[in-house]
Amino acid sequence: MRAHKLTLTALAVAAGLSLTACQNDDGGTGQSSPSSASSASSSGGGSGSGGSDQGGGKDSAGKDSPGQSSAGKGSAGQGTAAGAGSKESGKVAKCRTDELGITAKDGTIDGDPDGTVVVELKNRGGRSCTISGYAGVDLKTNAGSLSAKRTGEQAPSTVLKDGQSTAFGITYPFNTSGDSGVRVTGLLVTPPNETKTVSLPWPGAATLPVTDGSGSPVKVGPIGSAGQGG
Structure with a gap:
Protein backbone atom coordinates (compact mmCIF):
# COMPACT_ATOMS: atom_id res chain seq x y z
CA MET A 1 0.00 0.00 0.00
CA LYS A 91 10.60 93.85 -60.51
CA VAL A 92 8.70 96.88 -61.77
CA ALA A 93 5.18 95.73 -62.65
CA LYS A 94 3.36 96.70 -65.81
CA CYS A 95 1.11 99.74 -65.74
CA ARG A 96 -2.55 98.84 -65.46
CA THR A 97 -5.43 100.78 -66.96
CA ASP A 98 -6.87 101.55 -63.53
CA GLU A 99 -3.56 103.06 -62.43
CA LEU A 100 -3.33 105.47 -65.34
CA GLY A 101 -4.89 108.85 -65.80
CA ILE A 102 -5.48 109.03 -69.57
CA THR A 103 -6.26 112.28 -71.37
CA ALA A 104 -6.21 113.45 -74.98
CA LYS A 105 -5.55 116.89 -76.46
CA ASP A 106 -5.10 118.46 -79.86
CA GLY A 107 -1.41 118.53 -80.76
CA THR A 108 -1.66 119.85 -84.30
CA ILE A 109 0.89 122.48 -85.27
CA ASP A 110 0.12 125.04 -87.95
CA GLY A 111 1.56 123.98 -91.26
CA ASP A 112 1.47 120.24 -90.53
CA PRO A 113 0.13 118.15 -93.41
CA ASP A 114 -1.88 116.00 -90.98
CA GLY A 115 -3.74 116.56 -87.76
CA THR A 116 -2.32 115.24 -84.48
CA VAL A 117 -3.89 114.19 -81.20
CA VAL A 118 -1.62 113.58 -78.23
CA VAL A 119 -2.72 111.03 -75.66
CA GLU A 120 -1.09 111.35 -72.25
CA LEU A 121 -0.87 108.51 -69.73
CA LYS A 122 -0.06 109.55 -66.17
CA ASN A 123 0.89 107.08 -63.44
CA ARG A 124 -1.48 107.51 -60.51
CA GLY A 125 -1.01 104.06 -58.98
CA GLY A 126 1.16 105.11 -56.04
CA ARG A 127 4.09 102.99 -57.27
CA SER A 128 6.42 102.78 -60.24
CA CYS A 129 5.24 100.81 -63.26
CA THR A 130 6.57 100.01 -66.70
CA ILE A 131 4.84 100.55 -70.02
CA SER A 132 5.89 99.82 -73.59
CA GLY A 133 4.43 99.01 -76.98
CA TYR A 134 1.41 100.38 -78.77
CA ALA A 135 -1.89 101.32 -77.25
CA GLY A 136 -5.05 100.16 -78.90
CA VAL A 137 -6.78 103.16 -80.53
CA ASP A 138 -10.24 103.28 -82.07
CA LEU A 139 -12.18 106.29 -83.24
CA LYS A 140 -15.92 106.24 -82.81
CA THR A 141 -17.59 107.72 -85.87
CA ASN A 142 -21.07 108.03 -87.33
CA ALA A 143 -20.05 105.28 -89.76
CA GLY A 144 -18.86 102.87 -87.06
CA SER A 145 -15.60 102.19 -85.28
CA LEU A 146 -12.35 103.04 -87.05
CA SER A 147 -9.15 101.39 -85.77
CA ALA A 148 -5.86 103.27 -85.98
CA LYS A 149 -2.95 101.59 -87.75
CA ARG A 150 0.48 101.33 -86.09
CA THR A 151 3.30 103.37 -87.59
CA GLY A 152 5.79 100.52 -87.12
CA GLU A 153 8.27 102.57 -85.09
CA GLN A 154 10.25 100.79 -82.40
CA ALA A 155 8.50 100.92 -79.04
CA PRO A 156 10.87 101.72 -76.14
CA SER A 157 10.16 100.52 -72.59
CA THR A 158 9.44 103.31 -70.13
CA VAL A 159 9.38 103.17 -66.33
CA LEU A 160 6.94 105.66 -64.87
CA LYS A 161 7.37 106.70 -61.28
CA ASP A 162 4.24 107.72 -59.42
CA GLY A 163 3.07 111.02 -60.88
CA GLN A 164 5.12 110.78 -64.08
CA SER A 165 3.61 110.77 -67.56
CA THR A 166 4.31 109.50 -71.04
CA ALA A 167 2.45 110.09 -74.28
CA PHE A 168 1.89 108.86 -77.81
CA GLY A 169 0.58 110.52 -80.92
CA ILE A 170 -2.35 109.85 -83.23
CA THR A 171 -2.20 111.34 -86.71
CA TYR A 172 -5.08 111.66 -89.14
CA PRO A 173 -5.68 113.36 -92.49
CA PHE A 174 -7.53 116.66 -92.71
CA ASN A 175 -10.91 116.64 -94.37
CA THR A 176 -10.66 119.09 -97.25
CA SER A 177 -13.96 118.15 -98.83
CA GLY A 178 -16.05 120.73 -97.00
CA ASP A 179 -18.89 119.66 -94.73
CA SER A 180 -19.00 116.10 -96.00
CA GLY A 181 -16.94 113.33 -94.48
CA VAL A 182 -16.95 110.98 -91.52
CA ARG A 183 -17.89 112.61 -88.24
CA VAL A 184 -15.77 111.59 -85.22
CA THR A 185 -17.75 111.21 -82.00
CA GLY A 186 -15.22 109.79 -79.55
CA LEU A 187 -11.89 108.09 -78.87
CA LEU A 188 -11.23 104.68 -77.31
CA VAL A 189 -7.80 103.94 -75.81
CA THR A 190 -6.57 100.61 -74.46
CA PRO A 191 -3.11 100.71 -72.81
CA PRO A 192 -0.54 98.12 -73.98
CA ASN A 193 -1.06 94.58 -72.66
CA GLU A 194 -4.40 95.56 -71.19
CA THR A 195 -8.01 94.73 -72.03
CA LYS A 196 -9.75 97.55 -70.19
CA THR A 197 -10.55 100.48 -72.47
CA VAL A 198 -10.98 104.14 -71.62
CA SER A 199 -13.47 106.29 -73.53
CA LEU A 200 -12.39 109.90 -74.18
CA PRO A 201 -13.74 112.91 -76.04
CA TRP A 202 -12.13 113.38 -79.45
CA PRO A 203 -10.14 116.67 -79.37
CA GLY A 204 -9.15 116.67 -83.06
CA ALA A 205 -10.95 117.84 -86.17
CA ALA A 206 -14.65 117.11 -86.24
CA THR A 207 -14.56 115.08 -89.44
CA LEU A 208 -12.30 112.79 -91.45
CA PRO A 209 -12.29 112.37 -95.21
CA VAL A 210 -14.21 109.42 -96.56
CA THR A 211 -11.79 106.54 -97.12
CA ASP A 212 -11.50 104.61 -100.36
CA GLY A 213 -11.28 101.30 -98.54
CA SER A 214 -7.49 100.97 -98.89
CA GLY A 215 -6.93 100.98 -95.12
CA SER A 216 -7.29 103.20 -92.09
CA PRO A 217 -6.06 106.78 -92.61
CA VAL A 218 -5.53 107.12 -88.84
CA LYS A 219 -2.06 106.23 -87.53
CA VAL A 220 -0.87 105.63 -83.95
CA GLY A 221 2.72 105.86 -82.71
CA PRO A 222 4.29 103.81 -79.88
CA ILE A 223 4.21 104.81 -76.25
CA GLY A 224 6.76 107.58 -75.70
CA SER A 225 6.64 108.82 -79.30
CA ALA A 226 5.08 112.12 -78.29
CA GLY A 227 7.48 113.03 -75.49
CA GLN A 228 7.49 112.33 -71.77
CA GLY A 229 6.74 114.65 -68.91
CA GLY A 230 7.30 114.63 -65.15
Whole structure:
Protein backbone atom coordinates (compact mmCIF):
# COMPACT_ATOMS: atom_id res chain seq x y z
CA MET A 1 0.00 0.00 0.00
CA ARG A 2 2.84 2.38 0.85
CA ALA A 3 4.44 1.77 -2.52
CA HIS A 4 1.12 2.42 -4.23
CA LYS A 5 0.75 5.77 -2.39
CA LEU A 6 4.25 6.80 -3.35
CA THR A 7 3.47 6.06 -6.98
CA LEU A 8 0.29 8.17 -6.87
CA THR A 9 2.18 11.02 -5.22
CA ALA A 10 4.86 10.91 -7.89
CA LEU A 11 2.25 10.98 -10.62
CA ALA A 12 0.54 14.01 -9.00
CA VAL A 13 3.84 15.88 -8.77
CA ALA A 14 4.61 15.09 -12.40
CA ALA A 15 1.16 16.29 -13.51
CA GLY A 16 1.63 19.54 -11.56
CA LEU A 17 4.96 20.20 -13.18
CA SER A 18 3.47 19.49 -16.61
CA LEU A 19 0.58 21.90 -15.97
CA THR A 20 2.96 24.66 -14.83
CA ALA A 21 5.05 24.21 -17.95
CA CYS A 22 1.97 24.52 -20.16
CA GLN A 23 0.91 27.69 -18.39
CA ASN A 24 4.37 29.20 -18.92
CA ASP A 25 4.25 28.28 -22.60
CA ASP A 26 0.82 29.95 -22.95
CA GLY A 27 2.12 33.13 -21.24
CA GLY A 28 5.01 33.39 -23.67
CA THR A 29 2.63 33.16 -26.59
CA GLY A 30 0.44 35.86 -25.09
CA GLN A 31 3.39 38.24 -24.78
CA SER A 32 4.39 37.78 -28.39
CA SER A 33 0.96 38.79 -29.70
CA PRO A 34 1.05 42.46 -28.52
CA SER A 35 4.49 42.80 -30.10
CA SER A 36 3.11 41.67 -33.47
CA ALA A 37 0.11 43.99 -33.11
CA SER A 38 2.40 46.96 -32.37
CA SER A 39 4.41 46.30 -35.50
CA ALA A 40 1.26 46.18 -37.61
CA SER A 41 0.01 49.40 -36.09
CA SER A 42 3.30 51.16 -36.81
CA SER A 43 3.27 49.89 -40.37
CA GLY A 44 -0.29 51.05 -40.85
CA GLY A 45 0.56 54.48 -39.48
CA GLY A 46 3.34 55.00 -42.01
CA SER A 47 1.19 54.05 -44.99
CA GLY A 48 -1.10 57.11 -44.86
CA SER A 49 -1.24 60.67 -43.59
CA GLY A 50 -4.05 59.79 -41.19
CA GLY A 51 -1.97 56.98 -39.70
CA SER A 52 1.04 59.21 -39.19
CA ASP A 53 -1.12 61.73 -37.35
CA GLN A 54 -2.48 59.05 -35.04
CA GLY A 55 1.02 57.75 -34.34
CA GLY A 56 2.12 61.12 -33.02
CA GLY A 57 1.38 60.22 -29.40
CA LYS A 58 3.02 56.77 -29.51
CA ASP A 59 6.61 55.71 -29.04
CA SER A 60 6.70 55.04 -32.78
CA ALA A 61 6.39 58.80 -33.28
CA GLY A 62 10.04 59.00 -32.38
CA LYS A 63 10.77 56.77 -35.33
CA ASP A 64 8.68 59.04 -37.51
CA SER A 65 10.66 62.11 -36.46
CA PRO A 66 12.97 61.83 -39.54
CA GLY A 67 9.83 62.16 -41.66
CA GLN A 68 8.85 65.24 -39.71
CA SER A 69 12.34 66.62 -40.31
CA SER A 70 11.85 65.98 -44.01
CA ALA A 71 8.58 67.89 -43.85
CA GLY A 72 10.49 70.77 -42.30
CA LYS A 73 12.86 70.73 -45.24
CA GLY A 74 9.86 70.79 -47.53
CA SER A 75 8.60 73.88 -45.77
CA ALA A 76 12.00 75.45 -46.19
CA GLY A 77 11.85 74.61 -49.85
CA GLN A 78 8.53 76.38 -50.12
CA GLY A 79 10.04 79.33 -48.35
CA THR A 80 12.77 79.42 -50.95
CA ALA A 81 10.19 79.36 -53.70
CA ALA A 82 8.33 82.18 -52.01
CA GLY A 83 11.59 84.09 -51.83
CA ALA A 84 12.05 83.64 -55.55
CA GLY A 85 8.53 84.87 -56.10
CA SER A 86 9.20 87.94 -53.97
CA LYS A 87 12.20 88.69 -56.14
CA GLU A 88 9.96 88.46 -59.19
CA SER A 89 7.47 90.78 -57.53
CA GLY A 90 10.39 93.11 -56.81
CA LYS A 91 10.60 93.85 -60.51
CA VAL A 92 8.70 96.88 -61.77
CA ALA A 93 5.18 95.73 -62.65
CA LYS A 94 3.36 96.70 -65.81
CA CYS A 95 1.11 99.74 -65.74
CA ARG A 96 -2.55 98.84 -65.46
CA THR A 97 -5.43 100.78 -66.96
CA ASP A 98 -6.87 101.55 -63.53
CA GLU A 99 -3.56 103.06 -62.43
CA LEU A 100 -3.33 105.47 -65.34
CA GLY A 101 -4.89 108.85 -65.80
CA ILE A 102 -5.48 109.03 -69.57
CA THR A 103 -6.26 112.28 -71.37
CA ALA A 104 -6.21 113.45 -74.98
CA LYS A 105 -5.55 116.89 -76.46
CA ASP A 106 -5.10 118.46 -79.86
CA GLY A 107 -1.41 118.53 -80.76
CA THR A 108 -1.66 119.85 -84.30
CA ILE A 109 0.89 122.48 -85.27
CA ASP A 110 0.12 125.04 -87.95
CA GLY A 111 1.56 123.98 -91.26
CA ASP A 112 1.47 120.24 -90.53
CA PRO A 113 0.13 118.15 -93.41
CA ASP A 114 -1.88 116.00 -90.98
CA GLY A 115 -3.74 116.56 -87.76
CA THR A 116 -2.32 115.24 -84.48
CA VAL A 117 -3.89 114.19 -81.20
CA VAL A 118 -1.62 113.58 -78.23
CA VAL A 119 -2.72 111.03 -75.66
CA GLU A 120 -1.09 111.35 -72.25
CA LEU A 121 -0.87 108.51 -69.73
CA LYS A 122 -0.06 109.55 -66.17
CA ASN A 123 0.89 107.08 -63.44
CA ARG A 124 -1.48 107.51 -60.51
CA GLY A 125 -1.01 104.06 -58.98
CA GLY A 126 1.16 105.11 -56.04
CA ARG A 127 4.09 102.99 -57.27
CA SER A 128 6.42 102.78 -60.24
CA CYS A 129 5.24 100.81 -63.26
CA THR A 130 6.57 100.01 -66.70
CA ILE A 131 4.84 100.55 -70.02
CA SER A 132 5.89 99.82 -73.59
CA GLY A 133 4.43 99.01 -76.98
CA TYR A 134 1.41 100.38 -78.77
CA ALA A 135 -1.89 101.32 -77.25
CA GLY A 136 -5.05 100.16 -78.90
CA VAL A 137 -6.78 103.16 -80.53
CA ASP A 138 -10.24 103.28 -82.07
CA LEU A 139 -12.18 106.29 -83.24
CA LYS A 140 -15.92 106.24 -82.81
CA THR A 141 -17.59 107.72 -85.87
CA ASN A 142 -21.07 108.03 -87.33
CA ALA A 143 -20.05 105.28 -89.76
CA GLY A 144 -18.86 102.87 -87.06
CA SER A 145 -15.60 102.19 -85.28
CA LEU A 146 -12.35 103.04 -87.05
CA SER A 147 -9.15 101.39 -85.77
CA ALA A 148 -5.86 103.27 -85.98
CA LYS A 149 -2.95 101.59 -87.75
CA ARG A 150 0.48 101.33 -86.09
CA THR A 151 3.30 103.37 -87.59
CA GLY A 152 5.79 100.52 -87.12
CA GLU A 153 8.27 102.57 -85.09
CA GLN A 154 10.25 100.79 -82.40
CA ALA A 155 8.50 100.92 -79.04
CA PRO A 156 10.87 101.72 -76.14
CA SER A 157 10.16 100.52 -72.59
CA THR A 158 9.44 103.31 -70.13
CA VAL A 159 9.38 103.17 -66.33
CA LEU A 160 6.94 105.66 -64.87
CA LYS A 161 7.37 106.70 -61.28
CA ASP A 162 4.24 107.72 -59.42
CA GLY A 163 3.07 111.02 -60.88
CA GLN A 164 5.12 110.78 -64.08
CA SER A 165 3.61 110.77 -67.56
CA THR A 166 4.31 109.50 -71.04
CA ALA A 167 2.45 110.09 -74.28
CA PHE A 168 1.89 108.86 -77.81
CA GLY A 169 0.58 110.52 -80.92
CA ILE A 170 -2.35 109.85 -83.23
CA THR A 171 -2.20 111.34 -86.71
CA TYR A 172 -5.08 111.66 -89.14
CA PRO A 173 -5.68 113.36 -92.49
CA PHE A 174 -7.53 116.66 -92.71
CA ASN A 175 -10.91 116.64 -94.37
CA THR A 176 -10.66 119.09 -97.25
CA SER A 177 -13.96 118.15 -98.83
CA GLY A 178 -16.05 120.73 -97.00
CA ASP A 179 -18.89 119.66 -94.73
CA SER A 180 -19.00 116.10 -96.00
CA GLY A 181 -16.94 113.33 -94.48
CA VAL A 182 -16.95 110.98 -91.52
CA ARG A 183 -17.89 112.61 -88.24
CA VAL A 184 -15.77 111.59 -85.22
CA THR A 185 -17.75 111.21 -82.00
CA GLY A 186 -15.22 109.79 -79.55
CA LEU A 187 -11.89 108.09 -78.87
CA LEU A 188 -11.23 104.68 -77.31
CA VAL A 189 -7.80 103.94 -75.81
CA THR A 190 -6.57 100.61 -74.46
CA PRO A 191 -3.11 100.71 -72.81
CA PRO A 192 -0.54 98.12 -73.98
CA ASN A 193 -1.06 94.58 -72.66
CA GLU A 194 -4.40 95.56 -71.19
CA THR A 195 -8.01 94.73 -72.03
CA LYS A 196 -9.75 97.55 -70.19
CA THR A 197 -10.55 100.48 -72.47
CA VAL A 198 -10.98 104.14 -71.62
CA SER A 199 -13.47 106.29 -73.53
CA LEU A 200 -12.39 109.90 -74.18
CA PRO A 201 -13.74 112.91 -76.04
CA TRP A 202 -12.13 113.38 -79.45
CA PRO A 203 -10.14 116.67 -79.37
CA GLY A 204 -9.15 116.67 -83.06
CA ALA A 205 -10.95 117.84 -86.17
CA ALA A 206 -14.65 117.11 -86.24
CA THR A 207 -14.56 115.08 -89.44
CA LEU A 208 -12.30 112.79 -91.45
CA PRO A 209 -12.29 112.37 -95.21
CA VAL A 210 -14.21 109.42 -96.56
CA THR A 211 -11.79 106.54 -97.12
CA ASP A 212 -11.50 104.61 -100.36
CA GLY A 213 -11.28 101.30 -98.54
CA SER A 214 -7.49 100.97 -98.89
CA GLY A 215 -6.93 100.98 -95.12
CA SER A 216 -7.29 103.20 -92.09
CA PRO A 217 -6.06 106.78 -92.61
CA VAL A 218 -5.53 107.12 -88.84
CA LYS A 219 -2.06 106.23 -87.53
CA VAL A 220 -0.87 105.63 -83.95
CA GLY A 221 2.72 105.86 -82.71
CA PRO A 222 4.29 103.81 -79.88
CA ILE A 223 4.21 104.81 -76.25
CA GLY A 224 6.76 107.58 -75.70
CA SER A 225 6.64 108.82 -79.30
CA ALA A 226 5.08 112.12 -78.29
CA GLY A 227 7.48 113.03 -75.49
CA GLN A 228 7.49 112.33 -71.77
CA GLY A 229 6.74 114.65 -68.91
CA GLY A 230 7.30 114.63 -65.15
